[in-house]
Amino acid sequence: MKLRRRLALIRQGAAALGDAPYGEGVAGIGRRRLMTAAALAGIGVAPAHAHHGWSGFDTDRPLYLEGRVTRVRWQSPHAQLELEIPASLKLPPDLARRALPAQQAPVDGAAMLRRAAVPRRPERSWTIELAPLSRMDAWKVAEIKPGETISVVGFGYPNEQGEPVLRAEYLFAGGQAYGLRSSPAT
Numbered sequence: 001m002k003l004r005r006r007l008a009l010i011r012q013g014a015a016a017l018g019d020a021p022y023g024e025g026v027a028g029i030g031r032r033r034l035m036t037a038a039a040l041a042g043i044g045v046a047p048a049h050a051h052h053g054w055s056g057f058d059t060d061r062p063l064y065l066e067g068r069v070t071r072v073r074w075q076s077p078h079a080q081l082e083l084e085i086p087a088s089l090k091l092p093p094d095l096a097r098r099a100l101p102a103q104q105a106p107v108d109g110a111a112m113l114r115r116a117a118v119p120r121r122p123e124r125s126w127t128i129e130l131a132p133l134s135r136m137d138a139w140k141v142a143e144i145k146p147g148e149t150i151s152v153v154g155f156g157y158p159n160e161q162g163e164p165v166l167r168a169e170y171l172f173a174g175g176q177a178y179g180l181r182s183s184p185a186t
Helices: 003-017 031-040 102-107 109-115 133-138
Strands: 063-073 080-084 125-129 149-155 165-173 176-179
Touching: 063 125, 080 149, 109 165
Parallel strands: 125 165
Antiparallel strands: 063 080, 063 149, 080 125, 149 165, 165 176
C-alpha cells in the first residue's frame, strides 16, 4: 500500500475516533495514541503529514516554488495541490518587494521573502499543502484549477529530505497574495 493511502486511512481512523489532540474517541483511543500505534505497527508516516503542525518543517529555510498546477484536492483537512515546477526555476526579482497582507507583520513576511530560495532537489513535482478549507474560504481564495500557474513561499522538510512537500505560508494566485497561516484581517 502506498504511503499516502496508508496515511489517508490513518487520518480517517483518527477523525472517526475524535480529532482532539489529547482527547479520547468513542473507542477509548485518542488521536495521538492512534498515530503512535500506527508508527509502532510499521506504517511509515512522514512526521509532517502525521500531524498538522509546523514542527516537521524547516522554518529556517523558506522555499519559493512557481509552476503549473497538475492536480487539486480541495478537501479537509487542508487543500492540497500538485505543482509541476520548471527545471529552470529562479527567484523572481520582485519577490522581496511583493506586497503582503497587513496581518502578516508579526511573522515578518518581508524577511521571509528576502530569505526564500529555490529548492536544491531535482524533483519537478511537489505537493503543496495549503491552509484548512475554512481559512481558504475566509480569504475568499477561488478554487484553484489544474493548468493554472501559481507561486508559493513556504517550508519543506529539513535539508529537503523525504517527499517533495511544501507547507505554504504565502500563496500568490490570481494577482493576489494570501497569508495562509492566519485569517484575513477584518
